[in-house]
Amino acid sequence: MSVTKILLRNNLHKQCFSADDQVQRAHTLPTLLLSRLQALRNETAIADSQKNYSFEETVLRAITIAITLRRQGGVRYNDCVGLFIEASADLALGMWGILFAGAAYLPLATDYPPERLSYMLNDARVKLILSNRHSQSYLAGLPLPDVTICNIDDMPMASFEEMNQLLVNLYEQDGTDLAYVIYTSGTTGKPKGVLISQQAIVNQLCWIAKEGYLDHSHRILQKTPISFDAAQWELLGMCCGACVVIAEPGSNRDPESLVRQIKQHEITTLQGVPTLLQALSELNDFSSCHSLHSLFSGGEGLSRKLARCLLHIMPKARLGPVIN
Incomplete structure (x- = not known):
């Protein structure tokens, strides 16, 4: 029907x-x-x-x-x-x-x-x-x-x-x-x-x-x-x-799992608190998430240092609205 x-x-x-x-x-x-x-x-x-x-x-x-x-x-x-x-x-x-x-x-x-x-x-x-x-x-x-x-x-x-x-x-x-x-x-x-x-x-x-x-x-x-x-x-x-794409349960606390799912599903857009974004930035594999081009931050203050770090790792990415 x-x-x-x-x-x-x-x-x-x-x-x-x-x-x-x-x-x-x-x-x-x-x-x-x-x-x-x-x-x-x-x-x-x-x-x-x-x-x-x-x-x-x-x-x-x-x-x-x-x-x-x-x-x-x-x-x-x-x-x-x-x-x-x-x-x-x-x-x-x-x-x-x-x-x-x-x-x-x-x-x-x-x-x-x-x-x-x-x-x-x-x-x-x-x-x-x-x-x-x-x-x-x-x-x-x-x-x-x-x-x-x-x-x-x-x-x-x-x-x-x-x-x-x-x-x-x-x-x-x-x-x-x-x-x-x-x-x-x-x-x-x-x-x-x-x-x-x-x-x-x-x-x-x-x-x-x-x-x-x-x-x-x-x-x-x-x-x-x-x-x-x-x-x-x-x-x-x-x-x-x-x-x-619905992530696997508990993914918000598992940066390695997030990287794997981003690659598997060719994710373009990801939202996270700065603590999680910081943890992702410290993973070597994060820079190979080539499909990812939009990052949203919220829940905590996003520092300029972390913002610069994320854009350095992913120069083609766009930082979306920051909500504190």
Whole structure:
């Protein structure tokens, strides 16, 4: 079943505006992703060590998940849905399924202690958690009264009519609707939930695309833990036309593994805290990551010394925005 055909049937392709108009006209993440579909439908949108999904396959899978969440889970616009999946292509697919359902996702790290997970779920009033077979087992010992766990591995294919209606409804969603909820670390007290609107994250992604930091020729390595806000634009990079490669779990703490994966997947774009970038710069093999041409830094102050060192190792690379 072709998503593009449904868009054409409903004249929704006219709202899948050209790249030149995206900054002015995109209001939500699903419509921004759909705007890439016609040009990139057969290109890879999501990949991990075992699977690849094209833009068409990603959207189709997201729609299937979204319809099941709405039909069986009772999910409605602006509901907060927990996302509990280990680092894999399933994580990105689950995220898009929640977004296509019109809900906001709450990223839940699979290595969080039970008491933190319970606090976040209660504080955000989560009634449904989206998981998969592998990750669901970690929830077994967690007290989850009145919370439904939905498994993306057990979702039936949606009908053409259901897909059609969902896509029509997507274009009625507003930029003020929620995209995701992110919790602070809680180092100065209890973790606090921050509500991020659709328009806010769309503005960020459109700016990244406009400045040339991400486009259809880029492959970004998504290695930041999902519980950090910085991980979200990595996961959502396909809205800019980029291919999102999900790094192996724990890669953010393993510079040697990162170098290997950069070479294996021909990664062009990498984000890291200066501590990690420093560790990478000290590896002899880092200079042979010839595909890498964009480096983003955040979380800590990037010194001029380290910036010069990185550009010396990779003279053709571009240092992206620094966020402290």
